[in-house]
Amino acid sequence: MMLFDISEYKERVTKTKERMNREGIEVLLVGDPANMNYLTGYDAWSFYVPQLVILGITEDEPMWVGRHMDINGAKMVTWLKEENIREYSDDYVQSSIKHPMDFVSNILKEKGWAKSVIGVDMDQYYTTPLSVAKLREGLPNAVFKDTTLLVNMVRLIKSEKEIDYMKRAARIVEAAMQVAIECIKVGVRQCDAVADIYHAQISGTPEFGGNYTALSPALIVSTGKGVLAPHLPWSDRKFQKDDEIFLELAGCYKRYHAPMCRTVYLGNPPDKLKELAKVVMEGFDKTFGFVKPGVRCEEVEQTWRKAIASSGVVKEDRIGYSIGVGYPPDWGEHTVSMRPGDKTILEPNMTFHLLTVIWEEGYGFGVSEGIRVTANGCETLANFPRRLFVK
């Protein structure tokens, strides 16, 4: 059931240990489910309870620690030896008396790491402040350092197999976007359209199935009042004439994501909107055409800003971010962004969500693609028309 050869997992571990070494980390505690997956293959919706991957700099393989009921899953899908899969009992869960990190502290003591320099992801979702406090209590002689994004940075450049999985995810998002554009029409309830979108995302293609995406499908409906509220949930209101709908979807294959945004207008779009769509799509094309190995992320954003300058629009937003493995609540890798100040130099097999949107008072337009930096330029993961869809 393993998704990658053991050699690929071992290479990831080696690269992680190189970074640990550079930062003086002896033991790394990895709580981000995407990072846990990346290092061990573990993939389960169990991140609502504390769980960690522990990597000692002197060890050949990491250790998985989780809840009793999840140990069978860990044995089935990870490449780890059984001795490196450890479980805490169910009475640790949501208890006011004992905390799973007491259990983790004991493991670290048993391994002789009570006085080590220990790295913890201090700014991700699933390692709480109390968890860190419990570790400090349990290991008073250890030195704790913030290693947020250490593994995320290793994830930045994808292997060929990872690219293959992302392209499968792209097949799924093509299908889901096609369904979305077909089913969104005047008189249809928003929830029924989103139901069809979910169906397409999960069913996938005849060759392979899909899975839940790290962000739920977003369907942003502007009713001409000019207010954009991007993350509100869909409702059961019926689509009406002159609704404008901004769609942000992804396909997910084995936790790898391919996102895509498109804009739909129900009725005759105002001339201003058609002009804006032209500006954004030309801007997207210029920006996309600029992406290649050797350029800096901030230069990509500059290219976009210059491309849209003639329209009088001034923006300094982020227009892209690194993507790959992801779990709720976000498919972004939280590392590299295409925005002012990000001096990361692009390399082949980096993958991004390139997202260009202009939303003015009353109307707007956005388009995006999952992209891969190639040897000489870049390519989209998916193949889907970029235009204002008018229905």
Added chain:
Amino acid sequence: MMLFDISEYKERVTKTKERMNREGIEVLLVGDPANMNYLTGYDAWSFYVPQLVILGITEDEPMWVGRHMDINGAKMVTWLKEENIREYSDDYVQSSIKHPMDFVSNILKEKGWAKSVIGVDMDQYYTTPLSVAKLREGLPNAVFKDTTLLVNMVRLIKSEKEIDYMKRAARIVEAAMQVAIECIKVGVRQCDAVADIYHAQISGTPEFGGNYTALSPALIVSTGKGVLAPHLPWSDRKFQKDDEIFLELAGCYKRYHAPMCRTVYLGNPPDKLKELAKVVMEGFDKTFGFVKPGVRCEEVEQTWRKAIASSGVVKEDRIGYSIGVGYPPDWGEHTVSMRPGDKTILEPNMTFHLLTVIWEEGYGFGVSEGIRVTANGCETLANFPRRLFVK
């Protein structure tokens, strides 16, 4: 667009301030999206960036702080005055230079709370250790206390309107479970069955639509090898004869959940499984029949344990937990559990997921209901047959 009358929100705030008062908290920082929703009405998939509700003990209403792009949403769906809706700019997002909690610290200083006793949820998903460290840095004269679950405890007893929303969620889970049992059969891919389940969850009923559930639909397939791996993702493998499928689904209406578990067998179930199903269902009925105001949670679990004792099975697991408003990754409220040691006394309008499962080597059976404690006993939220579904 508000889901509850302002008077209901104000009552929630009053109850929260009573608890703050008892615990000596002057300012409460609420980062759990379910608690933010409960106090303000805010409901958006924006919890992947830092956001907080701030409640000062001397204030009449809370303040919402979030990202620039989410402020329109906050204005549309909360009951708060505009002056109590604050935004940080986009360059705070996933930045190595500035952190949204610097912005929050400045608000607290502006309000004169730099030396206050400040409560923070230290053990929930969306307030990170770094966020707390930044707050301590920005407010060196404040005293920080852990107030995890303070608002969750206020949520424990539901209002009539909340019960109404949970019953709507139950209509949705009835429809989704019906679809699940219909579509799971030999030769169908797992992903296609889950796609149909999602469709039913999101489409909802002809009267009202559904929304994403805080846990993804879980479909646990045991292929007779006796290994239960509860939280692994579904695959695109086709169902086969003698697969046993344990389903854990919910309906979600306006973020209120009604969960339900059922078990399906494809083929002729072994006699042992049929006997086990009988034991579990009788145990469920006895346990359910015992639930009423005045009894303690641990007594509910004891009732279950005694009911199954004749079968020789010994278990001391949690068999229920409080439910209500929820966001990924969990629909549980993390407060009260039906397990040994939980001495909480049941009161009318508490709501639980009552979940009885026995999984032995090779076969198993589980059944669950969302339940509400009534004036004299309890009732299920949904109305759906409890049996071993054989296909």
